[in-house]
Structures are given as structure tokens and as C-alpha cells.
Amino acid sequence: MTAREIESYFDIEPVAEEMLETPVPVVDLDVAERNIRRWQSRCDQLGIANRPHVKTHKLTGLARFQVDVGARGICVQKLGEAEVMADAGITDILMTFNLVGMPKLKRLETLARRTGISLVADNADVVAGIAAAGRSAGRAIDILVECETGAGRNGVQTPTAARELAELIDRTEGVRYGGLMTYPATGARSAGAAFLTDARERIAAAGLETRVVSTGGSPEMWSDEGLEVATEYRAGTNVYFDRSLIEVGACTLADCALTVRTTVVSVPTPERAILDAGSKALTSDLLGLPDFGCVPRLEDARLYTLNEEHGYLNISNVDRKPKVGEVLEVLPNHACPVSNLFDRVALKRAGRLLGLTRVDARGMVW
Amino acid sequence: MTAREIESYFDIEPVAEEMLETPVPVVDLDVAERNIRRWQSRCDQLGIANRPHVKTHKLTGLARFQVDVGARGICVQKLGEAEVMADAGITDILMTFNLVGMPKLKRLETLARRTGISLVADNADVVAGIAAAGRSAGRAIDILVECETGAGRNGVQTPTAARELAELIDRTEGVRYGGLMTYPATGARSAGAAFLTDARERIAAAGLETRVVSTGGSPEMWSDEGLEVATEYRAGTNVYFDRSLIEVGACTLADCALTVRTTVVSVPTPERAILDAGSKALTSDLLGLPDFGCVPRLEDARLYTLNEEHGYLNISNVDRKPKVGEVLEVLPNHACPVSNLFDRVALKRAGRLLGLTRVDARGMVW
Missing domain, CATH: 3.20.20.10 (Alanine racemase)
Structure with missing residues (x-):
């Protein structure tokens, strides 16, 4: 059978960009x-x-x-x-x-x-x-x-x-x-x-x-x-590919279809920004990488620690420091377990947010 | 107000011991x-x-x-x-x-x-x-x-x-x-x-x-x-306490209320048993510990690697090797994110399985 338009395969609940909650995986x-x-x-x-x-x-x-x-x-x-x-x-x-x-x-x-x-x-x-x-x-x-x-x-x-x-x-x-x-x-x-x-x-x-x-x-x-x-x-x-697969040469950043959209909730020092994506959004999977994901837009930032709800971003070497409320996209080390942590993921196409769809096989531990 | 019997606080779906799926957190x-x-x-x-x-x-x-x-x-x-x-x-x-x-x-x-x-x-x-x-x-x-x-x-x-x-x-x-x-x-x-x-x-x-x-x-x-x-x-x-809190001296094993019940699904070599609890059940959280949880009943076993669905148990030093189908309890390094991975957890009291209850605040990323 021939595939139809890809978005026709999903039940999508429309969401306006400014109403999209974070943290949330966004699938291009x-x-x-x-x-x-x-x-x-x-x-x-x-x-x-x-x-x-x-x-x-x-x-x-x-x-x-x-x-x-x-x-x-x-x-x-x-x-x-x-x-x-x-x-x-x-x-x-x-x-x-x-x-x-x-x-x-x-x-x-x-x-x-x-x-x-x-x-x-x-x-x-x-x-x-x-x-x-x-x-x-x-x-x-x-x-x-x-x-x-x-x-x-x-x-x-x-x-x-x-x-x-x-x-x-x-x-x-x-x-x-x-x-x-x-x-x-x-x-x-x-x-x-x-x-x-x-x-x-x-x-x-x-x-x-x-x-x-x-x-x-x-x-x-x-x-x-x-x-x-x-x-x-x-x-x-x-x-989706992910950061670990860039690392082993299986893909480039442009091939990565899933990022986790996150909001800066605190910039307590010029060296540190805190994101609302922690291990409950990104997992603690390192897969041999030195930190817990990367922010492609802030190449010199390092996501050096995660707590359950907090992501610690070292911004010492970042010229334009992120501000509270700013939205950043994190490329996770390992895409698979991220899907398992969210009841819904956001879908976008042609650069436009389509909305949220349910991760129907999430949490199938049995 | 005075607390009632603890199990009266839960909606419990009764499950017979032999029908309890694994992996599953069991809360005593x-x-x-x-x-x-x-x-x-x-x-x-x-x-x-x-x-x-x-x-x-x-x-x-x-x-x-x-x-x-x-x-x-x-x-x-x-x-x-x-x-x-x-x-x-x-x-x-x-x-x-x-x-x-x-x-x-x-x-x-x-x-x-x-x-x-x-x-x-x-x-x-x-x-x-x-x-x-x-x-x-x-x-x-x-x-x-x-x-x-x-x-x-x-x-x-x-x-x-x-x-x-x-x-x-x-x-x-x-x-x-x-x-x-x-x-x-x-x-x-x-x-x-x-x-x-x-x-x-x-x-x-x-x-x-x-x-x-x-x-x-x-x-x-x-x-x-x-x-x-x-x-x-x-x-x-x-x-619940957990393995990381035993490590820092905040509790003993007897204080740990949550374990993850898992089934041995393969014993491919005398050195290795594979459990049906991986990072999707236990998380990759190490919290400074050298491995991903412990099996109190098999003190000399080491849970040395997790994939999403597989737990790798080194049984080289275990006298009585576990068999396929055997049920083991894993004490997780970190109890909190485990709760977040399961739609339902099992409750037991007085050594008896009461059944399953819904983890109502699971997955609240937003």
C-alpha cells in the first residue's frame, strides 16, 4: 500500500505554539x-x-x-x-x-x-x-x-x-x-x-x-x-536518531527528529541556568557521552547534571546567556526512553507545530 | 484527624500472586x-x-x-x-x-x-x-x-x-x-x-x-x-527509602518499602542471568553506586548493566544459580523515578499481596 501524508496517521490535538507546555518532546x-x-x-x-x-x-x-x-x-x-x-x-x-x-x-x-x-x-x-x-x-x-x-x-x-x-x-x-x-x-x-x-x-x-x-x-x-x-x-x-548516534557516526544533527523542548526556569548565577527538563524528561542515560544531552543552539553550554525535574546547564562559556522563560531545545542522548516518559508528544511539520498526539504504546512494561 | 487502616486509602484491584505481571514495583x-x-x-x-x-x-x-x-x-x-x-x-x-x-x-x-x-x-x-x-x-x-x-x-x-x-x-x-x-x-x-x-x-x-x-x-x-x-x-x-539511602546511612534494608519484582527470562551462561527489568523499570540512576540496583536474596549477584528492557545480572559468584522463570526482587538505587515509570504498583501488607493500585500522579511532567 502507498503511504498517505504522514500527519494523517495521527490523532492530533491542536495546540498553539505559546500554549505548548514544557518539557515536551517535539517530533519533526x-x-x-x-x-x-x-x-x-x-x-x-x-x-x-x-x-x-x-x-x-x-x-x-x-x-x-x-x-x-x-x-x-x-x-x-x-x-x-x-x-x-x-x-x-x-x-x-x-x-x-x-x-x-x-x-x-x-x-x-x-x-x-x-x-x-x-x-x-x-x-x-x-x-x-x-x-x-x-x-x-x-x-x-x-x-x-x-x-x-x-x-x-x-x-x-x-x-x-x-x-x-x-x-x-x-x-x-x-x-x-x-x-x-x-x-x-x-x-x-x-x-x-x-x-x-x-x-x-x-x-x-x-x-x-x-x-x-x-x-x-x-x-x-x-x-x-x-x-x-x-x-x-x-x-x-x-x-528519530539521537545524540548517541551522532557520536558513533550513524547520523548528523540534521537527521535528529526528536528534541525535548524545555524552559529556562532560573539563572541563579552567570555560570548556571536551570531547565525544567531533568531525568524525568531526558533519563539518566549517558551511553558513553560525558553529559546528559546537548542544546544545539547553545553549542558551548553543557548539560552537566540532572535531577528528576531540574536540568543543570553550564553557561560559563556561552556569550548570550539564556534568560528565565526562554525556550530551548535539548537533543537527548537516547531518544527511546524519552518517548516512554511522556503521555503525549508534540508533532511538527514544515516548521509548524501541529499539536499533541498520544504515545499509545508508552509505559508498556508488561 | 486520625489515620484509618492504611490500605483503606487505596483503590485496589485484587490480583492473585501467580497472576502478578513483572516487572512491577511492590510496595510493602x-x-x-x-x-x-x-x-x-x-x-x-x-x-x-x-x-x-x-x-x-x-x-x-x-x-x-x-x-x-x-x-x-x-x-x-x-x-x-x-x-x-x-x-x-x-x-x-x-x-x-x-x-x-x-x-x-x-x-x-x-x-x-x-x-x-x-x-x-x-x-x-x-x-x-x-x-x-x-x-x-x-x-x-x-x-x-x-x-x-x-x-x-x-x-x-x-x-x-x-x-x-x-x-x-x-x-x-x-x-x-x-x-x-x-x-x-x-x-x-x-x-x-x-x-x-x-x-x-x-x-x-x-x-x-x-x-x-x-x-x-x-x-x-x-x-x-x-x-x-x-x-x-x-x-x-x-x-520508601532505597539503596542510595542505605549507602549514606539513612536507613537499613529492612526500612526499604519498595522493590521491583522481576522475572529471570534467560540464563545464557553460568555467569549471567537476564532479568525483565531494565532501565524502563529501574532507570539508569546510579547516584554514586557502582551498579543499577541489588538483589537482596542474591547478595553476591551484581546488576551490572541495563538496557531498556533487560537487566544483566552477574551470577558468577552466586552458589545457587537462578533459573528461567524465577522471580527476584530488585532494590532500586533510587525509588522516586521508578514510581514514575509504572501506571500501577502492587501493594502488600502483612506479607500478603493486596493487588494493584494506580499511580495517580505518574507522568506529571507539566
């Missing part, structure tokens, strides 16, 4: 659209499926737009996100997090009856749980075997272990072996590709087809290294 | 009640007013309980928190954050018509805004002058500047000078007391009465140092 839809289309083009050129991770924006509107631009489906990290996205009409959802526990398995059963949900597993307990849900739902749920290829997080540790888990899935009623999934460590994608290729071959030798090899990550999105084995790519942060 | 009401009563007793003994900061729990139920146990009123950081608390019947609310910007001042006007709201200011712009709201509301709004006594955050810088701002407030229609407020730097309360005493005397010399001298902070709550000048104390975290 022009920049987000350009990011989405550019990435879809690259996936098309590579011949791999694009499966955007919606954890970054948590907006059903952007998810539907991504699908209409060409995404195969979406990726989520939580069942609650999957439920909200299914409610919005998304029909191909991969949840890349081991689903564990009876309450969630009951909900999976319900969800599997009404939408296309697939999952991952790196151990037999997770397979058993999903299989029980699949049997109750009356359909086999696809599982990708999560492989640890250098990130040191989840995942089976060897290609042989991947084959064993694939075979277990294959012989378990209620689930179906779908393929392999990994989340790569930065810069380690070649080693990851070797692991995945080896696993796929061993699994083929056991008579099973690996239909999907799913990799992901925004930091390495422009690198072709190790991509030959992949059939699909999951990236999330690249919809 | 027995421990919270003991913390609340012990602190109220200390304030009573000191002869100072107790004004709990509700940012930590964000629960109208606990706020009403604190007032019924003897608190003078409550403290909030955001106007949205004040609105929710006023809706719940709290009539004495101090907002300790400079209110700036037209949308918020309009809301303040509405709020001032229906409840007792007072605020702080450390500059003339903030005074002018609040005064306009007070005039529109037809009542003078009390303002405390915020003084910087060592924390390096907001606040006028000298006792003379405090006097000047107090005089400005006094001669401005729509506001009334209420007193002084500070948030002390750890261990610097004596210097702070000297500042506040000096300011109070200068303000008295200008013919103005300082009715309130409000100080606060949980880390120094048990110290008498510099308290002679204070008429009221704002503390928030002490309702």
Missing part, C-alpha cells in the same frame, strides 16, 4: 519521514526485509506509516506494545524478548488468535510456554532462535545450541521454527554472521529451513559488514 | 506506614511541620495517609501533581519548582481558586507570573524565596538577594511573602542554616515576617545539624 515529522524512507530504500536495495522496532517512537501512527512505506512488519519488546499495535491494525509483529510467566502466556494466547505474532527464544522453558499458548490458541506460533553473537545479552551460545533449540521447537506442538535472530554488538557483525551462517547450515543439515535471519541495531545500520546472511533488519532509534 | 505498606509514622514522630519531637514530598510515591492514597498521620500538607514538584493531589482532597500544597510559562500560569490561576497552593521563586520573573495568576484568581498566593545554600541548583545566592526578593514579593499585588525555602547539599546544613538565619534577620529588619523556613532532604533527615532555623521539613524518599 519531515525529518522522521525522510529517515523512514531513506532506511526503507536501503533495505530494498539490500533485498532484506525492514522490520522497524517501534520501541523508539511507541506511536501506532508512525508504525502504520512505516508499514505503508514498505516495512514487512514491526518489532516490539513487550507484549503490551504488541497488543496496542495489533489494536491499531498491524498484522505482522515480532516480539524480540523471551516471554515468561503465566499471565503473559495467557495474553499471548489471546493475541495469537487475532494477529500475526512471532517471538524469540533462547531456552527450552520459553519454548514450552509459547507452545502451550499456541496449542490453546489453535495455531503454531513462529519462534526465532535468539543467538548471542557478541553482545553479551540473551541468546544461545553456540551454533550447535541453536540447532538443538531449533530441533526442539520443530518437534514441539504449538510452535514452529521460524529462523534465527540476533542483536549484534557494535562492530562485531562479521563474527555474528559467521555464527549465524554456521547455525543455519547445521539446522539445514537437521532438515529444517531457516526462513528468517533477523539482525538489527541503528549504530551499524549503514555498514554492509556481515549482512549477507541477514534476511531482515530491525532498527528502532533510526526513526 | 507495613514498612511504608512505619517509615511515615517514625518520621512524623521525629518532626513532632522537633516541633517542626512535616511536609512530605509526594514525588517519591505519586500516590494520592499515601499522600492522604501522610496528612492524616499528621503532615501539615504536602510538597510537589509539578503543577500536574498539585492538580491530582487537590482532586484527591489535599488542601495544603507547596510546589517547590519555579513556575514559568503562560500555560502553567493559567492552570495555576484555576488551581488557586480551589485549593491552598503556595510556591517558591528565586527570581523576579517567576514572582511576576505567579502574581498575575494570583490577581486573576482573586487571592494572594504565598511565595517562599528559594535560597541556594550549597546544593548548586536554584536559589538566590545571598541573604541580601533573599531580602530583595522578599520585599519585591511583599509589594507585588497577587502574591504574599511566605518565608524561605532551601534544598540542602548533603552535609552542608550548618552553612545553610547560617544563610537562612541571616536572610530571615535581614527580612525582619525590612519589616517582613518569615512565617516558614522550609528545608528538606532524606539523606540528612536524622541529623539535627542546622535544624534550629527550620519550621518545616520536606522529605520524599524516606517513605
Whole structure:
């Protein structure tokens, strides 16, 4: 299907510029659209499926737009996100997090009856749980075997272990072996590709087809290294980008679609301005950066400390000192958790504020 | 008024133990009640007013309980928190954050018509805004002058500047000078007391009465140092305490009322377990600690990394390794922002799970 005008994907509550509260994330839809289309083009050129991770924006509107631009489906990290996205009409959802526990398995059963949900597993307990849900739902749920290829997080540790888990899935009623999934460590994608290729071959030798090899990550999105084995790519942060992705060279400031609009509430000394955006707006995520965000308009200012509601801006080296009441835009280190902190975000297009839209998949901890 | 049974202050949705989703904060009401009563007793003994900061729990139920146990009123950081608390019947609310910007001042006007709201200011712009709201509301709004006594955050810088701002407030229609407020730097309360005493005397010399001298902070709550000048104390975290407050000696593990219940979703190696609580459940706040929380039941485990949904637990030195599906309780470094991440928290009493209650003042960024 062809995508419509991007703002038509959102319920927008109009707000006049001067009535926009701060702190508030402001999403530039022009920049987000350009990011989405550019990435879809690259996936098309590579011949791999694009499966955007919606954890970054948590907006059903952007998810539907991504699908209409060409995404195969979406990726989520939580069942609650999957439920909200299914409610919005998304029909191909991969949840890349081991689903564990009876309450969630009951909900999976319900969800599997009404939408296309697939999952991952790196151990037999997770397979058993999903299989029980699949049997109750009356359909086999696809599982990708999560492989640890250098990130040191989840995942089976060897290609042989991947084959064993694939075979277990294959012989378990209620689930179906779908393929392999990994989340790569930065810069380690070649080693990851070797692991995945080896696993796929061993699994083929056991008579099973690996239909999907799913990799992901925004930091390495422009690198072709190790991509030959992949059939699909999951990236999330690249919809908005952020300061951490400028730092690793994945984007420039002009590609960053989300900033947090904040108001100067105090300038107690010539060295310090206090913003109304603290860790409850920007998070304490550093991601290796030396401070908590930057103010592109005040290059020489440093956001050196956050309390929950206060941002401490060192303005010692700033020529034109900000004043109380002045509005500044902060580029956050990490866009994803910022979306999770706001019930609503502001949308703008063509330099104009459109209004506020609800972050429908915010707070889906379950 | 006398406090009723603590659980009667909450709307509770009953949940069976085995149906409780994770990750979820679990609040032990027995421990919270003991913390609340012990602190109220200390304030009573000191002869100072107790004004709990509700940012930590964000629960109208606990706020009403604190007032019924003897608190003078409550403290909030955001106007949205004040609105929710006023809706719940709290009539004495101090907002300790400079209110700036037209949308918020309009809301303040509405709020001032229906409840007792007072605020702080450390500059003339903030005074002018609040005064306009007070005039529109037809009542003078009390303002405390915020003084910087060592924390390096907001606040006028000298006792003379405090006097000047107090005089400005006094001669401005729509506001009334209420007193002084500070948030002390750890261990610097004596210097702070000297500042506040000096300011109070200068303000008295200008013919103005300082009715309130409000100080606060949980880390120094048990110290008498510099308290002679204070008429009221704002503390928030002490309702739940947390790992950071054990670290500074303000409490013991037995005083900690909030833990985050989490499920082991993967044990990919004998050295590592992965929990379903990441930074979206625990935040990235370190507060000087070396890792992101602790698991009291597994003393030798270390929660060394968080991603948004994953907690990385080093179990190298743990004798009995946790298994997939096992439920663990994490004590967070910092309780306050955890409350802000969950729409609902679980309540327990007498060792029994009561169910879930809505965190009514969660997400009040505005």
C-alpha cells in the first residue's frame, strides 16, 4: 500500500505554539519521514526485509506509516506494545524478548488468535510456554532462535545450541521454527554472521529451513559488514536518531527528529541556568557521552547534571546567556526512553507545530 | 484527624500472586506506614511541620495517609501533581519548582481558586507570573524565596538577594511573602542554616515576617545539624527509602518499602542471568553506586548493566544459580523515578499481596 501524508496517521490535538507546555518532546515529522524512507530504500536495495522496532517512537501512527512505506512488519519488546499495535491494525509483529510467566502466556494466547505474532527464544522453558499458548490458541506460533553473537545479552551460545533449540521447537506442538535472530554488538557483525551462517547450515543439515535471519541495531545500520546472511533488519532509534548516534557516526544533527523542548526556569548565577527538563524528561542515560544531552543552539553550554525535574546547564562559556522563560531545545542522548516518559508528544511539520498526539504504546512494561 | 487502616486509602484491584505481571514495583505498606509514622514522630519531637514530598510515591492514597498521620500538607514538584493531589482532597500544597510559562500560569490561576497552593521563586520573573495568576484568581498566593545554600541548583545566592526578593514579593499585588525555602547539599546544613538565619534577620529588619523556613532532604533527615532555623521539613524518599539511602546511612534494608519484582527470562551462561527489568523499570540512576540496583536474596549477584528492557545480572559468584522463570526482587538505587515509570504498583501488607493500585500522579511532567 502507498503511504498517505504522514500527519494523517495521527490523532492530533491542536495546540498553539505559546500554549505548548514544557518539557515536551517535539517530533519533526519531515525529518522522521525522510529517515523512514531513506532506511526503507536501503533495505530494498539490500533485498532484506525492514522490520522497524517501534520501541523508539511507541506511536501506532508512525508504525502504520512505516508499514505503508514498505516495512514487512514491526518489532516490539513487550507484549503490551504488541497488543496496542495489533489494536491499531498491524498484522505482522515480532516480539524480540523471551516471554515468561503465566499471565503473559495467557495474553499471548489471546493475541495469537487475532494477529500475526512471532517471538524469540533462547531456552527450552520459553519454548514450552509459547507452545502451550499456541496449542490453546489453535495455531503454531513462529519462534526465532535468539543467538548471542557478541553482545553479551540473551541468546544461545553456540551454533550447535541453536540447532538443538531449533530441533526442539520443530518437534514441539504449538510452535514452529521460524529462523534465527540476533542483536549484534557494535562492530562485531562479521563474527555474528559467521555464527549465524554456521547455525543455519547445521539446522539445514537437521532438515529444517531457516526462513528468517533477523539482525538489527541503528549504530551499524549503514555498514554492509556481515549482512549477507541477514534476511531482515530491525532498527528502532533510526526513526528519530539521537545524540548517541551522532557520536558513533550513524547520523548528523540534521537527521535528529526528536528534541525535548524545555524552559529556562532560573539563572541563579552567570555560570548556571536551570531547565525544567531533568531525568524525568531526558533519563539518566549517558551511553558513553560525558553529559546528559546537548542544546544545539547553545553549542558551548553543557548539560552537566540532572535531577528528576531540574536540568543543570553550564553557561560559563556561552556569550548570550539564556534568560528565565526562554525556550530551548535539548537533543537527548537516547531518544527511546524519552518517548516512554511522556503521555503525549508534540508533532511538527514544515516548521509548524501541529499539536499533541498520544504515545499509545508508552509505559508498556508488561 | 486520625489515620484509618492504611490500605483503606487505596483503590485496589485484587490480583492473585501467580497472576502478578513483572516487572512491577511492590510496595510493602507495613514498612511504608512505619517509615511515615517514625518520621512524623521525629518532626513532632522537633516541633517542626512535616511536609512530605509526594514525588517519591505519586500516590494520592499515601499522600492522604501522610496528612492524616499528621503532615501539615504536602510538597510537589509539578503543577500536574498539585492538580491530582487537590482532586484527591489535599488542601495544603507547596510546589517547590519555579513556575514559568503562560500555560502553567493559567492552570495555576484555576488551581488557586480551589485549593491552598503556595510556591517558591528565586527570581523576579517567576514572582511576576505567579502574581498575575494570583490577581486573576482573586487571592494572594504565598511565595517562599528559594535560597541556594550549597546544593548548586536554584536559589538566590545571598541573604541580601533573599531580602530583595522578599520585599519585591511583599509589594507585588497577587502574591504574599511566605518565608524561605532551601534544598540542602548533603552535609552542608550548618552553612545553610547560617544563610537562612541571616536572610530571615535581614527580612525582619525590612519589616517582613518569615512565617516558614522550609528545608528538606532524606539523606540528612536524622541529623539535627542546622535544624534550629527550620519550621518545616520536606522529605520524599524516606517513605520508601532505597539503596542510595542505605549507602549514606539513612536507613537499613529492612526500612526499604519498595522493590521491583522481576522475572529471570534467560540464563545464557553460568555467569549471567537476564532479568525483565531494565532501565524502563529501574532507570539508569546510579547516584554514586557502582551498579543499577541489588538483589537482596542474591547478595553476591551484581546488576551490572541495563538496557531498556533487560537487566544483566552477574551470577558468577552466586552458589545457587537462578533459573528461567524465577522471580527476584530488585532494590532500586533510587525509588522516586521508578514510581514514575509504572501506571500501577502492587501493594502488600502483612506479607500478603493486596493487588494493584494506580499511580495517580505518574507522568506529571507539566
